[in-house]
Amino acid sequence: MTDSLLSIRDLSVRFALPQGVGVAVDRVSFDLAPGEVLGIVGESGSGKSQILFALMGLLAANGRPAGQALFDGQDLLALSPRALDQVRGASLSMIFQDPMTSLNPYARVGDQLAEGLRVHKGFSRRDAWDAAVAMLDRVRIPDAAARARHYPHQFSGGMRQRVMIAMALLVRPKLLLADEPTTALDVTVQAQVIDLMAELAAETGAATIFVTHDLGVVARLCDRVIVLYGGRIMEEGPAATLFTTPRHPYSIGLLAATPRMAAPLAPRMTTVPGTPRSGAGGKPGCPFAPRCARRIDRCLTETPALRPAGPAARVACHLAEVAP
Amino acid sequence: MTALIEARRLSVGYPIPGGLLSRPRHLPVVHDISFTLDAGQVLGIVGESGCGKSTLGRALLRLIPASAGQVLWQGQDLADIDANTLRRRRAEVQIIFQDPVAALDPRMTVARSVSRPLATFEPGLARDALHDRAVQALGLVGLAPEFAGRYPHELSGGQAQRVGIARALIGGPKLIVCDEPVSALDVSIQAQVVNLLLDLRDRLGLGLVFISHNLAVVRQISDRVMVMCLGRTVEMAPRDAFYAGPQHPYSRALMAAVPEPDPATERARLGHALPGELPSILTPPPGCVFAGRCPKAQSLCHQTRPDLIATGPRAVACHDPDR
Numbered sequence: 001m002t003d004s005l006l007s008i009r010d011l012s013v014r015f016a017l018p019q020g021v022g023v024a025v026d027r028v029s030f031d032l033a034p035g036e037v038l039g040i041v042g043e044s045g046s047g048k049s050q051i052l053f054a055l056m057g058l059l060a061a062n063g064r065p066a067g068q069a070l071f072d073g074q075d076l077l078a079l080s081p082r083a084l085d086q087v088r089g090a091s092l093s094m095i096f097q098d099p100m101t102s103l104n105p106y107a108r109v110g111d112q113l114a115e116g117l118r119v120h121k122g123f124s125r126r127d128a129w130d131a132a133v134a135m136l137d138r139v140r141i142p143d144a145a146a147r148a149r150h151y152p153h154q155f156s157g158g159m160r161q162r163v164m165i166a167m168a169l170l171v172r173p174k175l176l177l178a179d180e181p182t183t184a185l186d187v188t189v190q191a192q193v194i195d196l197m198a199e200l201a202a203e204t205g206a207a208t209i210f211v212t213h214d215l216g217v218v219a220r221l222c223d224r225v226i227v228l229y230g231g232r233i234m235e236e237g238p239a240a241t242l243f244t245t246p247r248h249p250y251s252i253g254l255l256a257a258t259p260r261m262a263a264p265l266a267p268r269m270t271t272v273p274g275t276p277r278s279g280a281g282g283k284p285g286c287p288f289a290p291r292c293a294r295r296i297d298r299c300l301t302e303t304p305a306l307r308p309a310g311p312a313a314r315v316a317c318h319l320a321e322v323a324p
Numbered sequence: 325m326t327a328l329i330e331a332r333r334l335s336v337g338y339p340i341p342g343g344l345l346s347r348p349r350h351l352p353v354v355h356d357i358s359f360t361l362d363a364g365q366v367l368g369i370v371g372e373s374g375c376g377k378s379t380l381g382r383a384l385l386r387l388i389p390a391s392a393g394q395v396l397w398q399g400q401d402l403a404d405i406d407a408n409t410l411r412r413r414r415a416e417v418q419i420i421f422q423d424p425v426a427a428l429d430p431r432m433t434v435a436r437s438v439s440r441p442l443a444t445f446e447p448g449l450a451r452d453a454l455h456d457r458a459v460q461a462l463g464l465v466g467l468a469p470e471f472a473g474r475y476p477h478e479l480s481g482g483q484a485q486r487v488g489i490a491r492a493l494i495g496g497p498k499l500i501v502c503d504e505p506v507s508a509l510d511v512s513i514q515a516q517v518v519n520l521l522l523d524l525r526d527r528l529g530l531g532l533v534f535i536s537h538n539l540a541v542v543r544q545i546s547d548r549v550m551v552m553c554l555g556r557t558v559e560m561a562p563r564d565a566f567y568a569g570p571q572h573p574y575s576r577a578l579m580a581a582v583p584e585p586d587p588a589t590e591r592a593r594l595g596h597a598l599p600g601e602l603p604s605i606l607t608p609p610p611g612c613v614f615a616g617r618c619p620k621a622q623s624l625c626h627q628t629r630p631d632l633i634a635t636g637p638r639a640v641a642c643h644d645p646d647r
Contacts, residue, residue, distance in 0.1 A: 043510035044481070140599075156601055157373075186372035186537065187581040188617075191597035194583075198594055213510065216583025220590035239587045257515040258585050259540035261567060268519045269544050272512035275480045 006032040010067040023282035024050040026231035039222030047231040090120040093168035097180040099160035103152040110148030135166040158189035230287025237313030247315045326399040327360035328531040334393035336383040366532040368546030376555035415445040415495030422504035424484035428476040435472035445495040461490040482513035499531040554613040561638040571645040574614040
């Protein structure tokens with residue numbers, strides 16, 4: 001695909017651990033079009049955040065990426081630290097789950113925002129400050145000119161996340177990576193932040209990868225969804241069809257286990273038996289096989305390939321090949 | 325029949341130490357909460373951060389003293405029970421916490437953590453008896469005997485929460501206060517733990533106070549729902565009536581904000597978030613706690629706090645409830 005903004009091929013992330021090598025992400029490939037909003041959903045240990053950390057060059061010291069991540073024609077995984085610095089902050093931004101620990105507690109919010117423009121876009125101090133204030137106003141921080149002089153601890157959790165979004169989008173990135181940005185927020189504040197991200201993505205044309213464990217958030221915000229388990233893509237497709245007609249037993253199980261307020265009540269919740277495993281990628285067989293009720297012998301020995309399954313959809317399941 | 329637990333106009337606050345120029349103060353966090361709960365029943369308490377739901381949960385166990393009002397365990401006022409008796413009677417009312425791994429001592433085996441409360445509740449038990457009781461309690465939560473010798477770091481989040489529940493069960497409680505017990509768990513594990521709590525309610529006739537910010541989970545487990553906002557009850561209702569038609573605008577706003585895994589519904593909700601943030605508990609408004617964000621607030625709502633008015637099994641604190 002030549003019109004992709006981001007093209008990831010066989011991305012793996014391995015960690016050197018005392019007991020051996022842990023594979024957090026296992027040969028993941030996908031494309032992202034300019035302006036597209038992609039959701040990556042998965043439970044703890046699925047490797048969803050490690051994909052973003054690998055793209056940003058932020059893996060822990062014992063982590064190593066492999067494969068290729070072509071962004072705007074450059075392989076992010078092959079860039080020198082200095083070259084990657086030029087990309088990050090200029091056309092690639094990231095927001096994190098906990099805004100308090102990603103903001104500098106000793107610096108005024110306005111200065112933290114302005115820094116990106118001064119370093120990457122050559123703005124003067126004055127212009128950068130004005131742009132920062134305008135952006136804070138845009139993310140609906142009340143009395144932005146005065147608030148820009150405040151420190152992070154003087155903001156509420158929801159406001160801090162809006163400051164992070166303002167900071168990430170101020171440089172007009174082509175790609176925004178968001179790692180569980182609303183998980184720490186109350187639902188009413190989460191709704192505001194999701195609205196804001198949707199508005200700003202449309203306004204700036206930034207493509208977004210939104211990593212979350214919350215299927216509901218993906219349903220609200222994302223065009224396309226990737227379901228990740230044990231470091232591998234289980235299923236990928238348009239949000240509109242994946243949520244209504246999931247094909248992979250894991251996606252089916254995850255959707256069934258998510259409580260809905262609109263659905264009829266059963267005496268007990270639907271469960272997925274077993275426990276998610278982490279760092280166990282790279283072994284033969286489907287990572288979900290130990291928990292899968294429809295498992296056949298082949299699932300334990302042969303890793304299913306991710307194959308096309310309907311319009312713009314792919315699924316990695318031996319059973320989907322036989323009985324769609 | 326005497327209720328398992330009853331809160332009567334319970335208020336709880338925290339002392340704020342004074343500074344150089346300020347006197348020590350009392351910060352009220354929970355105001356005037358009343359409810360009763362019978363055996364085998366589940367009361368769901370929902371609210372956003374800072375609404376006082378966890379403080380209320382701790383006050384029900386008298387881990388924090390009440391500043392006004394009463395908590396009655398099976399008809400007896402907690403404040404009338406001396407410290408020694410209270411320690412024994414804690415076997416009856418137990419608590420489980422949000423972070424299941426942090427709630428366990430990392431240096432203790434599962435069996436030791438689980439049987440530890442028996443040192444207080446049934447002192448003098450032999451080591452073998454303690455181990456047997458621990459294995460028995462683990463069985464109740466669906467963990468095989470081999471878990472007895474494991475350490476917390478060898479457990480997944482779901483398994484650690486089961487251990488926490490086993491520890492709460494070992495003294496034979498009548499009531500368990502569950503403080504966000506599934507919030508830290510993955511979706512597929514969350515459903516397993518909710519079902520376990522429902523099974524225990526049925527098998528042991530347990531009463532549960534289920535504190536959560538997640539309205540969809542609360543619907544699965546509760547018989548009655550109480551919505552808290554800034555330390556006050558704004559609505560209380562039987563589960564089905566509540567979810568079919570919440571009467572307080574705050575309850576309605578909370579429900580609309582919970583994202584459901586349904587793109588058609590969710591796309592329609594995008595762009596309709598309720599603006600504003602809840603006021604700080606340090607500076608509560610004189611009127612209704614929700615007036616600042618309420619789409620239908622009148623001047624009365626900003627001036628006068630509405631009382632919690634009961635109509636049949638439901639109660640709502642709103643000058644103009646949705647009926």
